Amino acid sequence: MKTLRGKEKTIFQMGGEGKRGMDLPKPEGLAPIAISGPCMRSTTPDLPDLSEIEVVRHFTRLSKLNYGVDDGFYPLGSCTMKHNPKINELIASLDGFKWSHPMLPYGMVQGTLKAMKMLEDALNEITGMDGCSLQPAAGAHGELTGVMMIRACLEKRGNPRQFILIPDSAHGTNPASSAFSGYEVKEVASDETGCVDLAKLEEVLDENVAGMMLTNPNTLGIFEKNIQKIADMLHEKGALLYMDGANMNAMMGKARPGELGVDVMHLNLHKTFSTPHGGGGPGAGPVCFLKHMAPFQPAPVVDGEGGYHKLDWNRPDSIGKVHGFYGNFLVALKALAYILSLGGKGLEQSTEDAVLAANYIRASLKDNFHVPFDIPTLHEVVFNDKKQAEFGISTLDIAKRLIDYGIHPPTIYFPLIVHGALMVEPTESESKEEMDYFIEIMKKVAKEASISPELLHDAPHDTPVRRLDETKAARNLVLRYGGGDE
Amino acid sequence: MSRFFPLSDNDRREMLRKIGADKIESLFSSIPESGQFKGTLNIPSYSEQELLDLFRNLADSNTPTQSFAGAGVYAHYIPASVDSLASREEFLTAYTPYQPEISQGTLQAIFEYQTCMCALTGMEVSNASMYDGATAFAEAILMAKRVGKKKNTVLISDAIHPHYRKVAQSYLENLGIRIKAIPTLNHKVDIETLSAELENEDVFAVAVGYPNFFGIVEPLDEIALTVREKAPKALLVSVTTEPLAFGMLTPPGEFGVDIACGEAQSFGNYPGFGGPLLGFLTTRQKLVRNMPGRVVGQTTDVDGKIGYVLTLSAREQHIRREKATSNICSNQGWCMLRAVIYLALLGKAGLRELAELNHRRAETAKKAISRSTHFEVVPGMSFNEFVVRSDTDLEDFVEHSVVNGMFPGVRLSKFGLAPDEMLITVTEMNTVEDIHRLVELMEAVK
Amino acid sequence: MVLEDFYYTKEHEWVQVDGETGTIGITDHAQKQLGDIVFVEVPEVDTELEKGDEAASIESVKAVADVFSPVSGTVTAVNEALEDEPEMVNKEAQGAGWLFRLRLSNKSELNDLMNAAAYAKYLEEEEG
16 A cells, blocks of 8 residues: 555646646647637636656556555445446446547437446346436435435326435435425434334325335345335335335345335436446446336436437426436446346355355354344444443544555444444455455554554554644645645 | 355255354344335346346447447547556455555555646546546536535536536526526637626626537637636636647636636547436635545555545535535446556646647647538637538438448537537547548538 | 523524524534534525525535524625535534524524424434
8 A cells, every 4th residue: 555655745846837748739720710809708717747667657656546346355235346347447437438529419319328228128037127217327326216206206296295214313305305406305213123113104195205215135234124015105105115225236036126105216327337436436326217217317318219219308207408418428337237247146256255255254253343233134234332432433434444454444323323433344345365354454453442443543544644634624724735834 | 156156055955054044034024014125136147148138139239330429438449558557456345445545555555646636627636536537527517516605606608518518407406506607609619708796796606618618619618718817716627628738728726716617528438329428627726625426545554654535525425414515425446447558558748749639630630521522610719629500401411421330420409509500629549531431421512 | 501591492493592693503413413514605685584594504525514594684694614615514513603694584483493492302312
């Protein structure tokens, strides 16, 4: 994790006037500049001036300050950091795809449109849904799209209603997506098994409820055993069920949301379907839905009738557009490549291995770390710092100490309903050797917590920077080079 | 068994033993019987070699063409260094930088991107990027609404990209925000109408394109003046789909724009059928706490060493939940990385030269087309795209050109606009010879 | 630390009354819950506030808390020092870290608030 120098200046502190890292065709035989007046720029934007090798070295060095899935174990719960196959990158960089322009006539982009249709069909098969839109650019964007569809559907029935119900274990994006769709949020408490409390649901469920956003398996890794009952209760009141499919990797080939009463859901292609996270994006968050929701999906819709593919813009009941064009196509390609590499049986195997791995880690560490919800979980396991707290050690300290051993920390302090949560998701991509190393290190850290807690308090020791002052960052905002009192 | 799975059958047996389960199925016993899927998913599998063949065939069934397409997505040359550096796994396969000690590469790249975007737009702060220009635009209006508090009307110029306006409508209508369209006059904001609409005290923001959808450089100085005079509290939002224009155009910040947003795909990202793209959003320091999206700040570590962290995160969805500034929980990390590498390569001189090259090639095309028989160039100061009007059937013309290996431009009827108009975009990828071929095709029209 | 002469709300705001003027802030307990405060947004002078209106917001590294006006009135002054020194709320929540002042429009609303003893008891119950 160390570069030769361990730190790197910003590009603005390097290079010098007159240098350049890119050359251009000569402007020969061209008409003169025809911009004048107050709109003609008189100042030069302060970009850096560097030669190509300086740029190459700078970003290579920066890359070495990072840690990726290819570097080692990355058990970020809920984020599904699985292997990102290299062939997917090659496929997404084929000239025919990467240069295809969204405004070309349909006849010129048949390959692109067909690939989109193939992915939609595959996702429908996996989820048991009837239709799919690839337009949302990320998971949270898919949520927003799905809730907008619920609103449009209920509006069509005469009343969009007022509330969306969300379990207290949900991702923070669920309430935010509901609010951005014009709904108020009502929280539903979990019961002692970590699932939605049906009695509590009964209490808040009435004709003002538009729908419920349910993460399944939920953020504790627990399958919502009453999901069918929940769907019935909602439907009886004329409300709809949205499923946050961020954890779909735990149920491929085992259960299909379309057969569980779910009306609309999203998938995260960058989680379940192996597309790289890219340090924060681009992701893709397709929505899948039952037939009755199809009229409300974003426009346009890929239509492959008779083998000729086109985009259908004539969608009078659609929520409209949620993306400038048709979603993150190059990301969709990578997901399709992953799905077709595995096939139906392979996808089910990926789910089985992911669940096996999480349960193996749980069984191996349950004596060393407290498991707050001691009931069967699927693809992830949530521990907390209860056992270590008596030595003054917190979840943050444990996470930072893991870095010293070359392991990316698990997700910490989420879900919120678990105090000091450490959420481990190994995925199907980890070998037993890698997991055994993690287990060994976790045990070692638990021991260190009791005998030399300062090792954890001061961690990480060996990184390019150590613990950073977040209060200072937020009080004295320096958001660009030269902006603020450095 | 698939090459993606590192567990051997022996490993699986040992792991089950440790768990105390007799078979893998028992790990799924929490799924109620009635909800279990008993079949096998009907999806075929391919070896890597077969897979590549399959996708090559698909890619090859797209028609390669010489193209003058733009309208929000631009084909620019991308130096080999961008692909090479961005494909480094440490960038590509990392998560959002939640653990700053082992994410300084991503964090510093974002900090440098934020700095570059501020320099280009003349604004004080930039977020770490958003999904695309259209959603950045919608988020910009929501941001202005937060600043404008109880005011509820936004004036949106009809000369903004139609897709952007559609996305904004999807975002705003559920929240009860009133959109009032400002019509165009000669493909520009009709300032008189704008001025009249600003009499309405309910207006919290005015949004205009710069350059606008028709490629025209709006007189942002005049617009800003009008807004300041009539509605000093309303925010002025500028939207740009082709930020390479900032190599030549006075940046929005210098005209007192409050939020400058748009699409930065032009910087080192492929058209990719319109995604992934790179939304940018920049603003003034005093509005930073209303800004949506991720942002990176500089700080120091326990040893006093400079480092970077995600900051202002208390505004975000994972903490503020339904009261967050946005539901977004990521940025467009890898696209942003490509952009900052590209801008670092381009540098000050390169930016200006590339902007001028685009502009002058477009001017060359305008001149040549204006001499043709059936096409005229719609007047107006433009950067690298412009509208032409024709007395011939444009659908036929496009079809005929495509048969001859050339996509001549985007018909505006595709957006429900004038059927006799077409938007032509010229970048450094279109040579003077290409331009001559385009004009020949125009002259060949009967 | 619960000071006398202050009125308190269940949302952990306080009002100190001097004639027709009320000074408003958040309690010491509240600042501890928030942690390091990095930004304070105060209302504009002359804003008319109803009891319960969102009047200010306080941002720490880990949370943003909305401050609701405990009483109705017109804002007559705001604590401008907080712009540069938001940490003052951490240091002296019930002193130099005050947020804004109101000309009270309905003093009877004070009857709905807790006195020091009641607030101290409320805290005990909340923590217990």
